[in-house]
Amino acid sequence: MSDKPEDKKPEPAKTAPVPAAAPAAAAPAAPKPAAPKYVPPEPVLNRKNGRLIEDRFTTWPTQVFINRWSRSGYQAGAAMLTGILLGLAVTGGVVGELAKWADKFYALLTAVAAAKGLPVLAVEIAWVAIKVLIVLHIVLINGLWSIWWERKISAHIQSRVGPTYAGSPSGWNFHGWAQTAIDGIKLLLKEDVTPAAADKWVHALAPGLVVAPCIIAFAPVLFGDNMAAASLDIGTLYIFAFAGISVIGIVMAGWASGNKYSLLGGLRGAAQIVSYELPRGFSVVPVLMFAGSLDLQVISNAQAGYWHGIPRWFVFYPVVGQLAFVIFLIASVAETNRTPFDIPEAESELVSGFHTEYSGMKWSIFFLAEYAYVLLGSFLLATFFLGGGASPINSVPFTLVPSWMWMLAKAMLMMFVFLWIRWTLPRFRVDQLMDFTWKFLLPWSFVNIAIAGLYLAFWLK
Amino acid sequence: MSNALMQTHDASTMAGLKTDQLFINLGPQHPSTHGVLRIGLTIEGEVIVKAVPDIGYLHRGTEKLSEVRNYHHCVVLTDRWDYVSAMPNNLVFCLAAEKLAGVKTTPRADALRVIMCEMNRIASHLLFFGTYGIDLGAYTPFLYAFREREMVLDLFEMLCGARLTYNYIRLGGVMVDASPEWLKRTSEFLEYFKPRLDEYDTLLTYNPIFMARTKGIGIVSAAEAKDWALSGPNLRGSGVNYDVRKFAPYSGYENYDFEVPLGKDGSCWDRYFCRVSEMRQSVRIVSQAIAKLPEGPFQASGFAKVPKPIAGESYANVEASRGDLGIYLASDGGISPYRMHVHAPSFINLAMLQDKLVGMKVSDVIALLGSIDIVLGEVDR
Numbered sequence: 001m002s003d004k005p006e007d008k009k010p011e012p013a014k015t016a017p018v019p020a021a022a023p024a025a026a027a028p029a030a031p032k033p034a035a036p037k038y039v040p041p042e043p044v045l046n047r048k049n050g051r052l053i054e055d056r057f058t059t060w061p062t063q064v065f066i067n068r069w070s071r072s073g074y075q076a077g078a079a080m081l082t083g084i085l086l087g088l089a090v091t092g093g094v095v096g097e098l099a100k101w102a103d104k105f106y107a108l109l110t111a112v113a114a115a116k117g118l119p120v121l122a123v124e125i126a127w128v129a130i131k132v133l134i135v136l137h138i139v140l141i142n143g144l145w146s147i148w149w150e151r152k153i154s155a156h157i158q159s160r161v162g163p164t165y166a167g168s169p170s171g172w173n174f175h176g177w178a179q180t181a182i183d184g185i186k187l188l189l190k191e192d193v194t195p196a197a198a199d200k201w202v203h204a205l206a207p208g209l210v211v212a213p214c215i216i217a218f219a220p221v222l223f224g225d226n227m228a229a230a231s232l233d234i235g236t237l238y239i240f241a242f243a244g245i246s247v248i249g250i251v252m253a254g255w256a257s258g259n260k261y262s263l264l265g266g267l268r269g270a271a272q273i274v275s276y277e278l279p280r281g282f283s284v285v286p287v288l289m290f291a292g293s294l295d296l297q298v299i300s301n302a303q304a305g306y307w308h309g310i311p312r313w314f315v316f317y318p319v320v321g322q323l324a325f326v327i328f329l330i331a332s333v334a335e336t337n338r339t340p341f342d343i344p345e346a347e348s349e350l351v352s353g354f355h356t357e358y359s360g361m362k363w364s365i366f367f368l369a370e371y372a373y374v375l376l377g378s379f380l381l382a383t384f385f386l387g388g389g390a391s392p393i394n395s396v397p398f399t400l401v402p403s404w405m406w407m408l409a410k411a412m413l414m415m416f417v418f419l420w421i422r423w424t425l426p427r428f429r430v431d432q433l434m435d436f437t438w439k440f441l442l443p444w445s446f447v448n449i450a451i452a453g454l455y456l457a458f459w460l461k
Numbered sequence: 462m463s464n465a466l467m468q469t470h471d472a473s474t475m476a477g478l479k480t481d482q483l484f485i486n487l488g489p490q491h492p493s494t495h496g497v498l499r500i501g502l503t504i505e506g507e508v509i510v511k512a513v514p515d516i517g518y519l520h521r522g523t524e525k526l527s528e529v530r531n532y533h534h535c536v537v538l539t540d541r542w543d544y545v546s547a548m549p550n551n552l553v554f555c556l557a558a559e560k561l562a563g564v565k566t567t568p569r570a571d572a573l574r575v576i577m578c579e580m581n582r583i584a585s586h587l588l589f590f591g592t593y594g595i596d597l598g599a600y601t602p603f604l605y606a607f608r609e610r611e612m613v614l615d616l617f618e619m620l621c622g623a624r625l626t627y628n629y630i631r632l633g634g635v636m637v638d639a640s641p642e643w644l645k646r647t648s649e650f651l652e653y654f655k656p657r658l659d660e661y662d663t664l665l666t667y668n669p670i671f672m673a674r675t676k677g678i679g680i681v682s683a684a685e686a687k688d689w690a691l692s693g694p695n696l697r698g699s700g701v702n703y704d705v706r707k708f709a710p711y712s713g714y715e716n717y718d719f720e721v722p723l724g725k726d727g728s729c730w731d732r733y734f735c736r737v738s739e740m741r742q743s744v745r746i747v748s749q750a751i752a753k754l755p756e757g758p759f760q761a762s763g764f765a766k767v768p769k770p771i772a773g774e775s776y777a778n779v780e781a782s783r784g785d786l787g788i789y790l791a792s793d794g795g796i797s798p799y800r801m802h803v804h805a806p807s808f809i810n811l812a813m814l815q816d817k818l819v820g821m822k823v824s825d826v827i828a829l830l831g832s833i834d835i836v837l838g839e840v841d842r
Contacts, residue, residue, distance in 0.1 A: 158604035260485045264507075264823070339598055340670060349827050351492060425600025426671045429824040430507050 013174070085299055092405035099226040099404075131229040135218045146371045147180040151418050157423045190360035197258025198357060206256060207358065207365035210249030214372045219244035221379050222296040225389045226405025236288065237298040240281055243335065243376065246369060247273040250337075250354050252342060253366070257357035265353025268430060269344030273335060275434060279441035280331035283324045286452030287314050287384045290460065294348045300388025309394060313387035320451045325385045327445050329417065331375035336370055339422040374418050375411070382410035482510055489518045493596045493827050496837030500830075502812065504823060512818035512826070513570035514811060518842040529693050531630055532558045532768050535798065537553040546585035547617035548577045551630035551779035552717065556711060556777035557788040557796075558632055562768040568755040570634035571713045575648070576750045577629060578779070583654070585782035586736045586743075590805040593733060594665050596831035597674050602664045609657055611794040617778040620644055632768060633761035644751050651744050651751075658741055666737060675730035679829035681816055682727055685832075689813045692806045693784025694735040694831055699727030705780035712779075716753075717746045736834070747827075769796050783807050783834060804837045807839040 095101075106127060113123045148163070152175060156161025163176025194203055220235030222228050232238050247270055255265015288294060291302035306314045315325045334341035345353030382388065387410075389403025400461045428436065485502050487495035497518035503511040523538040530538070535558070539550040552574055559566065566574075591606030612626040620643055621629040621636055629636045639647075665671050681691070686699035696703055704721040706714040722738030742772025772794040778787035784806025793799040810833050818826055 002616065004514060016515050025523075158601045159608050203779075260483060263483075342823070349493070377659065423601050425599065426665070426668060426674060427592065427824075429672060429674055429822060432673055433814075 013346070026366065058116045075435045079116075089401050089405065092402050093400045095402065097402045097404070098224055102227070103337070115432050129204065131191035135221075135229045137214060138223075139215050139218060139368070139375070142375045143368045143371050144180045144184070146374060146415060147183070147367070148177065149415070150371075150422075151274075152176075153416065154423045157420070187364040189359055192360040192362060193357075195258050199256040199258070202256035203357070204247045204362070205360045207369075208249070209252060210246045211365050211369040211372065213242045213245035213249075214369050217376060218372075220296055221376065222300055222383050222388060222407065223401065224407045225300070227404055227407075228296060228298065231297060232295065234294045236284060236294040236299070239376070239380065240277070243373065244273070244277050246373075249369075252353035253358070254344075257354070257359050260388045261350040262354050262356045263351045265344045265356070268350075269337065269354055272337070272344060272433060273431075274440075275437045276334040276341075279327050279437055279445045280335060281325065281397065282442065282445035282449065283327035284384055285333060285445070285449050286320050286324050289452050289456055290314060291316070296383050296388075300383055300390075303387040304390055306394045311387050311390055311392055311394075313385060313390070315385040317455070319453060320448055321385065322447045323444060323451075325381070327441050327448070328384065329377075329381060329414075330441060331437075332373075332381065333421055334433075335416060336373040336377060336418070338370070338374070338427040340428055341433060342427055343433060348418060374415055378411040378414035378418065379407070381414040382407055386410045386414070464506060480674055481505075484654050487826065489515075492712055493592075493831065494837075495592065495830070495835060498811075498830075498835065498837055498840070500818070500826070502818070502823070502826065506607040506648050507822045507824075509818050509821050509823070509826060512815055513704075514814045516808075516811070516837070516840050519837045521842065523842050524801050524803060527798050529797060531796045532562070532798070535801065536631060537626075537628050540628055541838055542805065542842055543585075543781060543783060543786070543807065543836045544625055545588050545836050546581045546782035547625065547627050548574075548581035548630060549786055551627065552712065553779045553781070553788045554785050554790075555630050555632050555778055556779065557775050557790045558768065558770075560790050561770040561773060562632070562764060563762045564633045564761055566634055566712075567648035567758050568713070569638075569757045570759050570761065572750050572754050573635045573639055573759060574630055574712045575714065575717070575756075576639070576747050577620075577627075578648070578781075579746045579750070580613050580616065582743045582782045583740050583747075584610050584617075586740050587613070589831075590661060590665070590733075590737055593831045593834075596672075596827045597671060599665060599668070599671065599693070602661065605657070605660065605664060609654055616643065616647055616650060619646070631760070634759050635763060638759040638812055639754075644754065647747065648751055650805075655741075657736065658744075661737060667733065672730060674824070674828055675728060675733060675832065677726075677728050677730075678825050679729045679821070679832060680727050681813065681817065684750075685813070686727060690809050691784070691813065693780070693782070693808065694732055695784065695810050697721060698724035698732035698735045698832075699722055700731075701784075705778055705785055709778070711777070714746075719746050719751045724839060727829050732832040732834075739770070743763070749753060767796055769794065778804065781806060783836065783839065784810060803839075803842055805839045805842060807837075808842075811835050811840055 054194045109123055110120075111128065113120070120133065136237060152162040163179035165173055166176045166179040166182050167173030193198055195205050219230040220228050220232040228235070234363055249265045250269040250273070254262045254264070254269065257263075291299040293299060295304075303311070303313045307316075308317075310316055313321075315321045319381075343353075345355065350356070355363055358366065387406075389407045391398040391406055393399075483504050485504060487502050488497060488499040489497040494500070499515040501511075501513040501515060503510055518614070520539065522526065523541060523550050527535045527538055536551055536554055539554045540547040542550050558564075587606040587610040590602035590612075594606075596604035617627060617629075618624050620639060621627050623629070629822070648752055681689075681695070681699050681701045686701055687697050691699070692703070700723050702721060702723055705711070706719075707721055719742045722735050722742065724735050770792045772792055774789065774791040776787060776789045780786075786806055787804030789802040789804070790798050791800040791802075814830065814833070817829060821829065
């Protein structure tokens with residue numbers, strides 16, 4: 001031990017060949033022996049094992065965070081994002097309203113059917129089938145998209161970069177675009193384990209019962225002006241009614257897994273979703289009062305027009321709009337069991353809550369449902385509070401963008417808010433969660449209804 | 462006692478409702494028991510009726526192993542107790558062995574030891590900060606904490622080649638001297654790290670949900686904390702001003718100007734806040750130590766390569782990241798200790814769980830357990 005200092009003296013000379021390897025990496029193509037004898041700099045190295053550590057620390061992280069926007073990667077990324085958004089907007093402007101194309105397609109279908117002598121009923125059935133398939137695929141593609149997006153957003157919120165590799169091993173792996181697709185394939189190939197203690201049928205049925213009502217609830221959802229699969233007079237009520245059914249699937253999953261953590265998760269889920277249904281429903285009541293209808297299209301139309309440049313969206317109605325928006329947003333997050341309200345699956349407490357005992361595709365179906373609910377919540381927020389397909393600015397380049405693109409943009413903005421909330425906040429405790437809804441959200445949504453009544457009586461006569 | 466608690470609980474919330482109790486195993490395989498702690502929880506709904514911590518899943522018998530190893534070899538064992546902050550473990554063993562063998566360290570070695578221990582405290586508390594966020598459902602602070610912890614570990618790797626089990630502090634000094642380059646980078650890191658601490662406060666410390674989850678939860682009064690012989694931030698969170706660095710300075714801690722952050726009421730938030738504040742103090746200590754790092758040898762000379770202390774015993778304790786870590790060494794004059802005993806803060810801090818958990822909710826179990834900040838390697842040794 002004590003002769004350590006003497007050991008150290010000859011070390012630079014001894015390790016001289018080792019550091020020589022590092023600069024050689026910079027110029028490996030020049031193996032000329034004629035080069036003058038290279039004298040390595042004093043290496044910063046661990047003298048114990050001779051490992052050179054200079055290379056890894058050339059970008060010492062303290063330098064990285066100084067000014068991100070001066071880095072070419074950030075500038076290129078911003079330019080690319082702007083390009084993508086502009087390209088999408090221009091494409092939208094060229095394509096125009098999708099409802100128009102749908103009408104044309106329907107007319108074509110009728111004409112073909114008439115030419116072939118098919119009954120009108122067959123056309124109707126085919127038309128409904130097409131619409132159902134479109135809605136189904138919106139939900140499925142949303143799973144692919146929003147999981148990837150969530151991974152990227154969460155990564156950047158958390159000072160990471162997220163998926164970067166999946167796509168093509170050598171080619172176009174743009175920000176790991178294929179990550180969820182590959183994950184999906186992996187989940188399909190995974191073993192589907194049903195625990196010995198589980199109630200097999202209920203265990204297998206539960207994921208379906210969670211996701212099916214969610215897809216059904218998409219029927220009256222407005223994707224643009226006159227772009228709902230089913231134009232229902234009671235659209236709002238219908239969506240809330242079906243979205244509430246999923247909780248049965250969660251309780252079933254929790255109960256049938258034969259796991260105590262799952263059971264606790266299922267019970268928590270039931271309590272939470274039932275509680276948050278109330279403020280969620282009541283927060284929309286002012287919107288329904290202003291619009292005078294439960295039909296999503298009427299609600300969207302009621303927000304057309306501008307007050308001195310400010311769009312007449314319900315979120316801009318003083319006090320009542322913002323309050324309703326916030327309550328509806330919070331309740332929607334709670335409905336989706338996401339982080340400040342993820343007590344049914346509270347990872348650190350209940351392992352995974354109600355889906356602890358699920359694996360493979362059954363497990364991923366729960367996530368499909370979760371993301372479908374996020375999408376549903378986003379579209380509802382856009383329809384109820386953000387004017388549906390209306391342009392935020394009443395001037396030419398913006399009003400040319402078709403309603404479905406505005407709708408999508410607003411829904412994506414809201415989805416971003418969902419993701420943002422999830423990766424920012426800690427989790428509530430069960431009783432705090434209940435306190436929050438019963439003592440805060442619900443009373444305030446009642447107050448909100450009263451204010452909306454006053455508005456209707458004195459202002460919006 | 463638990464009966465009385467049950468009655469009050471019945472009277473307050475359940476009001477005569479007859480419900481079944483459920484026994485759940487929290488651990489040993491559970492995301493937030495921080496290792497392999499098992500707590501047998503009996504719950505009624507969400508409320509804990511009985512909690513029985515069960516330890517020993519990570520027992521490796523290091524105390525016994527040390528009896529057949531010489532004093533240098535024992536340092537390697539110490540790394541494995543509190544593997545999140547191994548430097549103080551190295552240090553406390555070396556202090557005890559140096560007392561026993563009569564070795565006097567050099568000033569530079571002392572300063573390097575202080576630097577490393579405090580850097581390790583930062584790394585350890587960063588891990589606590591991150592995992593405590595995860596325990597309470599906030600995933601983002603974890604990554605931020607690890608971003609900085611990674612730099613500390615890089616610095617450690619730069620100096621001693623190891624990122625977790627360092628074996629850096631040796632008898633009579635340290636393994637290797639810190640180069641000027643390393644000291645420069647450490648100073649750079651400290652400059653970088655100070656504003657990050659404010660960032661953490663915005664991320665987690667003053668988050669309303671976080672405060673609601675931790676303030677007033679798991680309150681340990683000062684008297685209780687003393688009764689349970691808690692130490693470290695768990696004790697100071699209850700407002701008891703006891704820090705070995707101030708109380709019985711070692712390795713020249715008396716030369717540095719720093720404060721001992723204290724909590725108010727001993728709730729989870731106070732314990733958490735003590736740790737976050739301690740990181741600031743550690744930054745201060747390391748800055749001072751680097752500024753006045755004495756020149757000279759980093760290893761004491763003039764003692765036997767394989768120390769063979771005379772028969773006797775010694776005790777040394779240091780303020781490790783988790784509390785008052787002590788080593789009792791007894792020598793019979795041989796090359797290896799006759800007996801080594803570890804006064805492990807995690808083990809002692811853990812003991813209060815049994816009483817404290819009763820009457821809490823399942824979520825609060827995690828909040829309390831996380832705030833005690835145990836490392837099972839040290840609990841079981």
